[in-house]
Amino acid sequence: MTYMLGQEQLDAIEQVLLEDLFDVGVNCIFLIDMAGNVIANLDNGEIKHDIYSLAALAAGNFAAVSTMAKIVGEDEFSLLFHKGEKESIHFSKVLTDFLLITIFGKGISLGFLRLKVAEATEKIKKILEPPCAP
Amino acid sequence: MAFVNLKKKEVQAKIVYYGPGRGGKTTNLEYIYNKFRSRIKTEMVTIKTHGDRTLFFDFLPFNVGKIREYDVKIQLYTVPGQVKYDATRRLVLRGVDGIVFVADSMAVRREKNILSLRNLQKNLATFRKSIFKIPIVLQYNKKDLEEQGIPLLPLQTLEKDLNSQLKAPSFEASALTGMNVVPTMKKIISMTMASLLMELK
Numbered sequence: 359m360t361y362m363l364g365q366e367q368l369d370a371i372e373q374v375l376l377e378d379l380f381d382v383g384v385n386c387i388f389l390i391d392m393a394g395n396v397i398a399n400l401d402n403g404e405i406k407h408d409i410y411s412l413a414a415l416a417a418g419n420f421a422a423v424s425t426m427a428k429i430v431g432e433d434e435f436s437l438l439f440h441k442g443e444k445e446s447i448h449f450s451k452v453l454t455d456f457l458l459i460t461i462f463g464k465g466i467s468l469g470f471l472r473l474k475v476a477e478a479t480e481k482i483k484k485i486l487e488p489p490c491a492p
Numbered sequence: 493m494a495f496v497n498l499k500k501k502e503v504q505a506k507i508v509y510y511g512p513g514r515g516g517k518t519t520n521l522e523y524i525y526n527k528f529r530s531r532i533k534t535e536m537v538t539i540k541t542h543g544d545r546t547l548f549f550d551f552l553p554f555n556v557g558k559i560r561e562y563d564v565k566i567q568l569y570t571v572p573g574q575v576k577y578d579a580t581r582r583l584v585l586r587g588v589d590g591i592v593f594v595a596d597s598m599a600v601r602r603e604k605n606i607l608s609l610r611n612l613q614k615n616l617a618t619f620r621k622s623i624f625k626i627p628i629v630l631q632y633n634k635k636d637l638e639e640q641g642i643p644l645l646p647l648q649t650l651e652k653d654l655n656s657q658l659k660a661p662s663f664e665a666s667a668l669t670g671m672n673v674v675p676t677m678k679k680i681i682s683m684t685m686a687s688l689l690m691e692l693k
């Protein structure tokens with residue numbers, strides 16, 4: 359199965375990532391699909407993460423956690439988040455096939471980040487919604 | 493689930509190495525990684541047990557270069573071959589665009605190859621994919637063991653067991669020495685790209 363995204367949609371997605379997340383201080387944001395492909399990414403230029411590896415691991419991790427949820431009788435765990443000393447990482451599902459990942463430092467509270475991610479997720483949903491979603 | 497980025501003129505596709513435990517899937521990726529190290533700018537990602545068996549997957553991004561103006565990025569994955577890891581194995585198949593089935597040529601592994609291929613068919617079906625439609629290449633690995641007098645399955649047996657219905661391209665190979673590792677990869681990449689182009693028409 360193959361899907362395409364054009365200049366307009368990708369620009370719109372990047373705009374959302376920039377305005378809703380990057381401008382509030384998130385260090386690194388990327389939108390991937392569940393196969394681990396990288397659709398869009400933004401970072402502050404300071405930290406150069408290996409985004410393709412991160413995408414593969416994030417997709418695998420998300421899939422593993424979803425399967426665990428099903429085994430214990432949950433549809434999905436609502437908060438997917440790993441806290442580190444300096445950097446933390448947050449995952450948010452977008453439609454059925456995409457994942458929005460944010461890496462952020464201590465300057466942002468989890469509550470605020472979740473609010474911002476939820477807003478961005480809604481906007482991205484509208485951009486990706488069928489017919490262009492896989 | 494290949495992704496075509498029209499803005500960056502880039503294609504990303506996912507190829508998964510599948511097959512029985514200890515068949516040589518990880519060794520295939522390691523060979524590719526070492527051979528093309530100058531072109532692969534990142535580390536190979538592996539999630540494995542202490543005993544070096546794949547626990548979740550190996551991951552290696554491979555830049556093919558330009559095909560018809562498009563920058564083609566192939567993501568190579570391996571699954572854990574051990575029977576008990578079926579749940580994680582299935583997860584790795586999500587969004588797969590092409591498959592290399594690495595069979596073990598050792599005579600004692602005959603049954604394991606057949607079971608693993610059946611398992612692949614079943615797991616693809618959970619994603620509503622058919623083993624007969626997805627691009628697939630067979631690799632009969634560990635050919636080098638012949639020299640050491642270890643009993644191997646004759647080519648005709650392997651073909652009959654695994655390829656009589658699929659009729660897919662197949663290679664006798666040795667992931668350890670590198671024999672036919674790159675041709676196997678090139679074949680699956682070209683088949684995957686061809687099928688992707690067909691879909692986009």
Ligand SMILES: Nc1nc2c(ncn2[C@@H]2O[C@H](COP(=O)(O)OP(=O)(O)OP(=O)(O)O)[C@@H](O)[C@H]2O)c(=O)[nH]1
Nearest residue numbers: 513514515516517518519546572573634666667668
């Ligand atoms: N002689 C020989 N040994 C091989 C070859 N390919 C792999 N091996 C050996 O077989 C063993 C298993 O190889 P792996 O590449 O880890 O096998 P795998 O398919 O990834 O196994 P799982 O991760 O458990 O599914 C290792 O000791 C390899 O060195 C080959 O072509 N010839």
Ligand SMILES: [Mg+2]
Nearest residue numbers: 517518545546
């Ligand atoms: Mg392995």
